[in-house]
Amino acid sequence: MSINEKLLRKRERSAALMLWMAKRSSYNKSLLDKACRWAVNRATTLPPEEDFLRDPLIDSDEGFDADELDRYQRGEISKIL
Amino acid sequence: MPAAPPFDPQAISDAKFEERAVRPGVTTKRTICQTCDIACSVVAEVEKGRVVKIRSSDNPIFRDNICMKGIMAPKGLADPTRIMKPLKRVGKRGSGEWEEVSWDEAITDIGERLKTIIEKHGPEAWTVSTSQWNTATDHGLGRRIMNHVGSPNWISGVALCAGNTAAVNRFTYGWFPMGDYANTKCIVLMGHNPRRHSWTPMYNFIRQAQARGAKLIVTDPRRSSSAERADIWLPLKAGSDAAMMLGWLKVILDEELYDKKFVKNWTIGFDDLRKRVDEYPLERVAKLTGCDPEMIAKAARMYATDGPSIIPWTPITDMQRNSTSGIRLQSILRSVCGYIDVPGGERLEGFNPDIINESAIEMHHLLSDEQKAKQLGSDKHPAFTYRGQEVFREPTKRVYGQEYANLIMGCHMATPSATFRAMAGQGPYPVKAFFFLGNNPMMSYANMPLIIEAMMNQDLIVAHEHFMIPSAQLADYVLPGDSWLERPWLMDSFGWMSSVRPSEKAMEPPGECKSTFEFWKLIAGALDKPELVPWDTLEDFYDYRLEKTGMTFDQLVKKTDIYFAPPKFRQYEQKGFATPSGKVELKSSILEELGFDPLPYFREDPPVDPKYPLKLFTGVREDGFFQTGHRHIPEMRKRHPAPLVFVSPGTAEQFQVEEDEWVEVENELGKISIKVAIKDAMPDGLIRIPHGWWKPEMKQGTGHLSGALKYADAQLCRDDEDYLDREQGIPHLKGVPCRINRVKQSEQSDAPASEMEPAE
Ligand code: SF4
Numbered sequence: 001m002s003i004n005e006k007l008l009r010k011r012e013r014s015a016a017l018m019l020w021m022a023k024r025s026s027y028n029k030s031l032l033d034k035a036c037r038w039a040v041n042r043a044t045t046l047p048p049e050e051d052f053l054r055d056p057l058i059d060s061d062e063g064f065d066a067d068e069l070d071r072y073q074r075g076e077i078s079k080i081l
Numbered sequence: 082m083p084a085a086p087p088f089d090p091q092a093i094s095d096a097k098f099e100e101r102a103v104r105p106g107v108t109t110k111r112t113i114c115q116t117c118d119i120a121c122s123v124v125a126e127v128e129k130g131r132v133v134k135i136r137s138s139d140n141p142i143f144r145d146n147i148c149m150k151g152i153m154a155p156k157g158l159a160d161p162t163r164i165m166k167p168l169k170r171v172g173k174r175g176s177g178e179w180e181e182v183s184w185d186e187a188i189t190d191i192g193e194r195l196k197t198i199i200e201k202h203g204p205e206a207w208t209v210s211t212s213q214w215n216t217a218t219d220h221g222l223g224r225r226i227m228n229h230v231g232s233p234n235w236i237s238g239v240a241l242c243a244g245n246t247a248a249v250n251r252f253t254y255g256w257f258p259m260g261d262y263a264n265t266k267c268i269v270l271m272g273h274n275p276r277r278h279s280w281t282p283m284y285n286f287i288r289q290a291q292a293r294g295a296k297l298i299v300t301d302p303r304r305s306s307s308a309e310r311a312d313i314w315l316p317l318k319a320g321s322d323a324a325m326m327l328g329w330l331k332v333i334l335d336e337e338l339y340d341k342k343f344v345k346n347w348t349i350g351f352d353d354l355r356k357r358v359d360e361y362p363l364e365r366v367a368k369l370t371g372c373d374p375e376m377i378a379k380a381a382r383m384y385a386t387d388g389p390s391i392i393p394w395t396p397i398t399d400m401q402r403n404s405t406s407g408i409r410l411q412s413i414l415r416s417v418c419g420y421i422d423v424p425g426g427e428r429l430e431g432f433n434p435d436i437i438n439e440s441a442i443e444m445h446h447l448l449s450d451e452q453k454a455k456q457l458g459s460d461k462h463p464a465f466t467y468r469g470q471e472v473f474r475e476p477t478k479r480v481y482g483q484e485y486a487n488l489i490m491g492c493h494m495a496t497p498s499a500t501f502r503a504m505a506g507q508g509p510y511p512v513k514a515f516f517f518l519g520n521n522p523m524m525s526y527a528n529m530p531l532i533i534e535a536m537m538n539q540d541l542i543v544a545h546e547h548f549m550i551p552s553a554q555l556a557d558y559v560l561p562g563d564s565w566l567e568r569p570w571l572m573d574s575f576g577w578m579s580s581v582r583p584s585e586k587a588m589e590p591p592g593e594c595k596s597t598f599e600f601w602k603l604i605a606g607a608l609d610k611p612e613l614v615p616w617d618t619l620e621d622f623y624d625y626r627l628e629k630t631g632m633t634f635d636q637l638v639k640k641t642d643i644y645f646a647p648p649k650f651r652q653y654e655q656k657g658f659a660t661p662s663g664k665v666e667l668k669s670s671i672l673e674e675l676g677f678d679p680l681p682y683f684r685e686d687p688p689v690d691p692k693y694p695l696k697l698f699t700g701v702r703e704d705g706f707f708q709t710g711h712r713h714i715p716e717m718r719k720r721h722p723a724p725l726v727f728v729s730p731g732t733a734e735q736f737q738v739e740e741d742e743w744v745e746v747e748n749e750l751g752k753i754s755i756k757v758a759i760k761d762a763m764p765d766g767l768i769r770i771p772h773g774w775w776k777p778e779m780k781q782g783t784g785h786l787s788g789a790l791k792y793a794d795a796q797l798c799r800d801d802e803d804y805l806d807r808e809q810g811i812p813h814l815k816g817v818p819c820r821i822n823r824v825k826q827s828e829q830s831d832a833p834a835s836e837m838e839p840a841e
Contacts, residue, residue, distance in 0.1 A: 008423060011389075012650045015264050015424035019648050022142045026642045041141040044289070052288045053145040055277055061152045063126060063134025070131070073591070075161035081718045081778050 101139060104128075111138070111642060113572050113584035114151045115565035117707040118214040119280050120572055121146040122642055125587035131155070132566045132587045140642050146285060148278040150707060150717070157714045158564045162777065163547055165592025168559040174537060175555045175783030184593060184603070187558050192607025194541045198514045204231030205455045207514040208500055211597075212237045212244075213439070213490055215519035215708075216545075216562075217570050218619060220626075221439035221487070222601040223518070226613055228448040233456035233467060234495045234503075234512065238525045238708075240465065241400050241811045244491020246408050247577070248465035249809070252669045253412035255476055255659025257488045258427035259578050260391030262286035265425040267296040267383060267390035271322055271411075272397030272815075274305040278704035283393070296387050298380050300325055302698070303727070303769065304762035313380045317370040319698050319767055320816035323403040324683040326410035328366030328374075329381035330358045333417065338385035340419025347653065348416060350668025350679070357680040369683060385418050389425030400700055401815045405464055405808035406681035409669070413681065416665045422651050429653075431481045433579040433646060437626040440487040440576060455510070457503050458496025462810025463675055465494050469808075472661060472671055480652075480659040488576040496810040497526045498800040504535030513538075518545040518597055519562060521709040523552040524773055524789055527798035527812035530751065537783075545600050548713060551789035554781050560600065563590040568598075569634065571623045580645035583623075583638045598622065677808050686816070687803045693748055693818035695732065698769045699794045700814045709773035709793075724774040724792050725758040728821070731765035733757065736821045745822040746770060751796035752822070768821070770794050 024036035048054065071077050103109060107128045114121045114135065122143040126134040132155045137147040167187040172178030198206050209227060213219045224235055237244060247257035262268070268287055275283035291297055291310065299311040300322065308314040317325050333339050334355055344351055363374040370377070384390050392415060398407035420426030432438050448467075459466035470492045474484040487493055503512040515536065523532045536542060536555045544553040545560045553559045570584035590596075595603075602614040616622035623634035630637065630644065637644060657663030661670050673679035702708070705717035712718060726746055728738065738744055738757045745752045746768065755770060763769065774792035781787050790796070797819065804813040 011264065011424040015261065015650070016648055018263060019645070023641070023643070023645065025142060026140055027640060028140070037141060044141050044144055046292065050292070052292075053277065053281075053285060057149055058137075058145075058147060058152065061134070061136070063136075063152075064155050066129040066131045066133050069133065069155060069159045072156065073159040073161055073163075079161065079715055081713070081715055081776070 101136070107133070110585040110587040111638070112565065112587055113570060113582055114147070114154065115217050115570070116150045116154050116157075116711075117280070119282055120582070121148075121151060121282055122582060123147055123151060125566060127587050130588055131159075138642065143282075143642070144285070146282045148281045149705060150278070150711060153714055153716055154564075154566065156716070157711060158547070158566060160548070160713050162549070162713060163591070164549065164559055164561045165594065166561060167593065170557045174557075177554065177782035179559070184560070184595070187560060188603045188607050191541070191543055191558060192604070195514055196608065198540055199230065202511045202513055205234055205452065205510060206512050207232045207516075208234040208236060208495070208504065208512050209516045209518070210236045210522045211516075211518040211520050212239050213575055214239070216597040217565060217572075218568060218596045218598040219518065219601065220571075220598065220622070221442035222598065222614055224443035224445070224487075226601060226605050226608065226610065228444050229610060229613055230608060231448065231452045233448060233452050234500055235493075236495050236497045236500050237490055238520065239489055239491045240494055240497050240809070241526075241814075242396050243394055243399065244489040244494065245404065245465050245809055245811055246394055246399055246491070247488035248470060248492045249405055249408040250412050251470070251473055251488070251492065251659070252666065252671050253409060253660070254416060254421060254429065254665045255473065255480060256429040256431065256486070257577055258415065258421065258429050260393045260427050261389075261425050262290055262391070265290055265295055265389055265391045267298065267387045269298045269300070269384060269390065269392045270307050270311075271392065271395040272301045273393065273395040274301070274307045276306060276704065279702060296383055298383060302764050302767055303760075313376065313383060315370070315372045315376060315380055316764060317372050318816070319696055320401045320403065320686070320813065321370040321683075322398050322401070323407040323410055323681060324361065324366055324369035325372070325377065326407065326414060327358060327361035327681065327683060328363055328370070328377045329384060329414060330354075330410070330417070331361050331363060331366070332378045332381035333385045333414075334358055336382070338382065339417040343419040343421075344417055347658070348665040348667050349662050350666060353680055354413065354667040357682070361683070369685070384414065388418060389420050389423055390418065391420070391425075391427055396700060397815060400811065400813070402804055402806050402813040403684055404806040404811055406683065409681045413667055416667065421665070422653060424650060428648070428650070430577075430579040431652070432483070432486070432576065433573070433581055433644075434482070435627075435629045435644075435646070436573060436581055437628075438573060438576060439490075440485045441483060443485070443487055445485040445487070445493060456495045457508060457512075458499030458810050462496050462499070462805070462808060464808040465491055466496065467493050469671065469675060472674070473659060476659040476661060476663070480656045486576055490575055498528065498531075498805070498810060498812070501526065501528065501532050501535040505531060505538050513540040515539050515541070516543045516545075517552060518600065521550045521552045521773070523555070523786070524709045524775065524793045524795045527795065527800040527814075528750065529789075529793055529795035529798070531800070532795075545597065548777065549781060549787075550709065551775050551786040551793075554786055555783070561592060561594040562600075563594040563596045567591075567594065568596045569619055569623065571626060571634065580643050582643050583634060585638055672808065675808075684807075689818050690749075693820050694766075695819050695821065696767045696816040697746065697748065697797060697819040698767055698815050699772060699798065699817075701769055701771050703771055706773065709775065712775060713777045724753075724755045724771050726755045726821070727758050727760045727763050727769040729763040729765045729767075730759055730761055732763070732768065733759045735765075736823070738821060738823060743824060743826060745824055746797065746819055747822055748797050748799070748817060748819040750799050753794065753796055754791050754824075767816070768819070770797070
């Protein structure tokens with residue numbers, strides 16, 4: 001099915017606008033950049049109960065202790081596979 | 082009507098969109114995770130000169146793109162077994178006897194030995210196996226040096242994973258498209274199953290699209306988690322993807338669901354395609370795929386009428402004996418339905434004109450025709466070799482401004498199987514020097530026994546690695562590599578997309594670990610060609626590449642997380658497509674010229690030996706690992722303590738095996754040990770094994786190879802002609818005949834591997 005030219009142009013404009021907003025959002029310096037970031041943030045935020053990316057492993061990650069990583073690297077902490 | 086969102090400029094400029102708070106003494110770096118090949122933009126938190134945490138980006142366009150492998154990187158890369166100094170083999174090859182040497186000593190000796198091999202056997206006797214997905218800072222410098230020296234024999238895992246797809250996509254419309262997930266209305270996943278912890282950004286895109294109302298069609302023999310969420314799931318027979326797409330085309334053409342205007346103006350070969358498609362009525366397709374004809378038709382209609390639709394890249398069609406036809410059929414479906422280079426469809430982005438791209442850095446024009454003709458495998462299976470791709474020079478220059486486009490590094494490769502045969506002394510000429518970087522070749526290509534034989538027949542093997550992986554155990558030199566936490570990076574998507582992302586260096590490399598950039602700089606010097614890598618540092622090199630943007634690498638980092646030009650759609654209306662005809666070639670003039678069927682087809686399986694009644698599906702990744710890596714990380718191993726073969730309850734009953742039982746999976750090529758996991762999501766008659774198993778704590782060296790000889794799936798991956806794709810020569814990993822053997826349980830141990838065979 002051939003796509004209507006007018007509809008296609010509209011889609012092209014809206015896709016270009018989305019990408020322009022993503023670009024400004026990544027700059028995040030001027031008020032305009034921040035407005036784009038705010039809009040992108042809003043458009044991509046899902047209610048917590050629908051947020052498929054929530055994951056306890058990731059959300060509760062606290063990282064590592066620098067000294068402990070040093071000791072681990074030197075083989076001072078036992079490693080059992 | 083919902084109320085308009087409150088718009089408060091102060092709230093917008095607030096710290097809400099600044100970086101998340103960190104503990105005192107902690108600084109942050111915006112970096113790109115390179116633990117797998119999807120490159121999430123993430124943040125590294127640094128304390129006392131060490132990366133202590135990896136978290137997702139603060140930029141909402143990269144929201145929550147992080148997985149368990151990413152957060153584990155600071156520990157995985159601080160592993161006590163990481164190689165910190167250059168190692169030189171002192172005993173017999175594979176003896177496991179090494180001495181520490183300086184980089185100077187290693188590089189001088191490597192240079193001398195490589196020059197001797199080239200003098201004696203010619204430059205084609207030097208082969209390199211790597212991929213920029215793994216090494217990142219190669220940026221085409223390896224190819225650049227090889228092209229100057231005169232060797233065409235570069236191989237890569239991308240030969241059966243995305244690189245070959247890129248090369249084959251060019252046959253139809255001259256570039257490799259990227260799906261526009263943000264605007265699409267229908268996604269087709271062909272056996273691919275991105276998950277929360279595997280290919281997270283793709284999972285994110287797909288779920289976001291579904292949340293917006295996009296349809297999802299999944300073709301997969303097993304009931305994957307994506308299949309469970311799909312609008313239509315077609316449980317096809319493994320390896321029958323090409324037949325399925327021929328069936329879709331039959332419906333789309335018969336019911337006139339295609340984009341007539343686009344087909345008329347922008348394609349050639351439609352009538353021939355129609356004749357070929359007519360050979361595949363739905364009853365035949367149903368028989369070939371094992372799917373209900375009504376469901377096949379329903380899926381075809383959904384793809385063609387609920388669009389714009391996308392068929393994202395999938396490794397499944399990269400790894401089967403009908404790979405070329407499968408990839409071509411995806412390209413043809415996109416084209417006839419009018420989904421090429423439109424919003425919500427698949428964009429042909431082209432190079433970013435502001436960046437010196439990796440294809441240009443590689444300097445393929447310098448390799449002589451005579452040397453190109455020697456590229457291994459190009460005689461029989463030329464699709465992604467110079468022989469199959471040289472014809473794109475003129476059209477690519479016309480459309481994209483330069484002759485060579487080595488998309489995903491996959492467009493000018495030697496074929497791996499032919500290369501290993503030559504290395505083993507079974508080729509047209511000797512290959513005696515083998516370098517591999519960030520790559521475990523023994524376990525990453527088909528026919529592991531041949532690869533071991535090939536490696537044992539080398540005069541010089543150099544590995545650039547983090548750990549003593551099984552392949553490195555057979556090397557002459559193992560040189561310590563840096564990691565993504567320890568270097569800057571300019572990520573340019575390897576020509577797939579025109580965007581560029583910078584990644585900051587977050588900490589110093591430990592010990593004497595060096596980047597791939599530094600490795601190639603040293604090799605260029607050792608070959609008396611220091612001018613090939615004239616930049617002192619990676620940052621200098623990036624400043625050179627970014628010159629046209631008017632920014633240095635540092636300035637780019639400060640400015641943005643991602644740099645791209647405004648998108649353009651339907652660019653073909655100005656310059657045509659980068660094919661010989663300038664049109665979408667439904668009937669490929671290039672394949673015809675090379676002596677192959679110019680139209681897609683389906684080659685049925687060879688007769689099955691009753692000794693091997695099951696079909697084997699391999700290449701699957703577990704969430705905690707990427708490729709053959711990460712088996713050294715305790716947290717990941719706790720999740721996946723042993724390789725598991727997935728079998729259906731029916732197959733388990735047929736072979737009288739039970740959950741958790743150790744068995745052997747065997748075929749004509751070899752056998753492996755593996756534990757049974759019974760899954761009702763698996764179809765009867767098909768078993769699935771994971772990719773890349775070895776155990777770093779097990780005995781190293783020949784005869785052991787840290788468990789690779791016991792567990793690695795590459796021992797079952799055949800590369801005889803029956804199980805190779807004709808045009809590309811890549812192996813069939815999706816439906817190879819095999820069987821399950823019961824073994825005495827006393828021969829196996831459930832004890833933790835670390836107690837079973839201690840590390841040496
Ligand atoms: S999916 Fe995970 S491993 Fe891959 S790049 Fe993202 S965070 Fe890293």
